[in-house]
Amino acid sequence: GENVEQHPSTLSVQEGDSAVIKCTYSDSASNYFPWYKQELGKRPQLIIDIRSNVGEKKDQRIAVTLNKTAKHFSLHITETQPEDSAVYFCAASIEDYKLSFGAGTTVTVRA
Amino acid sequence: GAVVSQHPSRVICKSGTSVKIECRSLDFQATTMFWYRQFPKQSLMLMATSNEGSKATYEQGVEKDKFLINHASLTLSTLTVTSAHPEDSSFYICSARDGSSYGYTFGSGTRLTVV
Numbered sequence: 655g656e657n658v659e660q661h662p663s664t665l666s667v668q669e670g671d672s673a674v675i676k677c678t679y680s681d682s683a684s685n686y687f688p689w690y691k692q693e694l695g696k697r698p699q700l701i702i703d704i705r706s707n708v709g710e711k712k713d714q715r716i717a718v719t720l721n722k723t724a725k726h727f728s729l730h731i732t733e734t735q736p737e738d739s740a741v742y743f744c745a746a747s748i749e750d751y752k753l754s755f756g757a758g759t760t761v762t763v764r765a
Numbered sequence: 766g767a768v769v770s771q772h773p774s775r776v777i778c779k780s781g782t783s784v785k786i787e788c789r790s791l792d793f794q795a796t797t798m799f800w801y802r803q804f805p806k807q808s809l810m811l812m813a814t815s816n817e818g819s820k821a822t823y824e825q826g827v828e829k830d831k832f833l834i835n836h837a838s839l840t841l842s843t844l845t846v847t848s849a850h851p852e853d854s855s856f857y858i859c860s861a862r863d864g865s866s867y868g869y870t871f872g873s874g875t876r877l878t879v880v
Contacts, residue, residue: 688869697858697871698809743808752799753860753869755808 656681658746660756667734668764675759677744678726684746687720687727688753692741701742702729734763767793767863771872778849778879786844786875788859794839795861799869800832803856815842849879 657680667673679687685706690698704711704718704727711718715734720727731738744756768791778784788798796817801809813834814822821834833845842861846853858874 695856695874695876697873699871700869752811752814754811757808760806 656684656746656748656754658744658754658756660744660759662759663757664760664762666762666764669734669736671734673729673731673734673738673761673763675729675742675744675761676726677728677746677756678724679746679754680725681746681748682722682725683748685749686747687718688745689716689718689729690743690745692743692758698743731761734761736763736765739763767861767868767870769795769859769861769870769872771859771875773875774873775876776878778877780850780879781848783845783847784849784877786846786857786859786877788842788844788861788872790840790861790863790870793861793863795842795863796839798836798842798859798861800834800842800844801858801860803858803874805856809858812844817842846877849877851879853877854879 660677688703689701691701692698702713702716702718704720715732717730739762742759745753747753770789772787798815800812802812803809811824812827815834815836817836817839823829836842856874859872860869863870
């Protein structure tokens with residue numbers, strides 16, 4: 655099955671700086687790559703996603719890049735704010751099948 | 766947007782009893798729902814894929830007789846934790862395909878504590 659690895663496990667950044675989280679996946683057939691933000695005790699919230707026919711996608715301060723050849727994708731958050739502090743998960747799936755999640759990254763934005 | 770309602774949000778039960786968790790898609794039909802378990806400070810681990818009108822598909826290592834899944838309609842899937850033990854204490858969360866291109870919507874989760 656699909657194996658998604660995520661790094662780093664924790665990330666502390668100064669407010670205003672950028673944060674980058676990287677994920678790799680094992681199944682070359684995966685074609686959907688969402689990123690979720692989860693606050694303590696809450697449901698994961700989709701923040702951005704990318705499909706395999708696109709190399710990069712941006713939504714305001716958040717961007718995701720995908721390298722299908724290398725089988726890795728990354729989340730970039732610019733101008734970080736304290737409210738960006740949360741756990742972020744990457745995931746991968748094939749078509750409309752099950753999501754495989756990375757281990758998560760705890761992001762702390764220092765004021 | 767698509768909404769998935771999950772109940773209860775919190776439940777405390779005694780060891781040996783059973784607990785049922787419901788997951789409903791409120792404004793769309795979900796032929797497939799997914800059940801995850803999340804331990805503190807860990808990732809979401811898929812337990813099973815629930816298919817409307819057929820048997821659920823369980824992930825390796827998940828006991829199908831302990832975690833009973835029923836998906837009797839296009840808007841409702843239930844997870845029953847039978848003969849619960851303290852080690853079953855966890856955050857259980859469902860998700861469903863919302864019909865958009867590869868979109869998944871998550872329920873609000875259920876915090877189960879077995880005492």
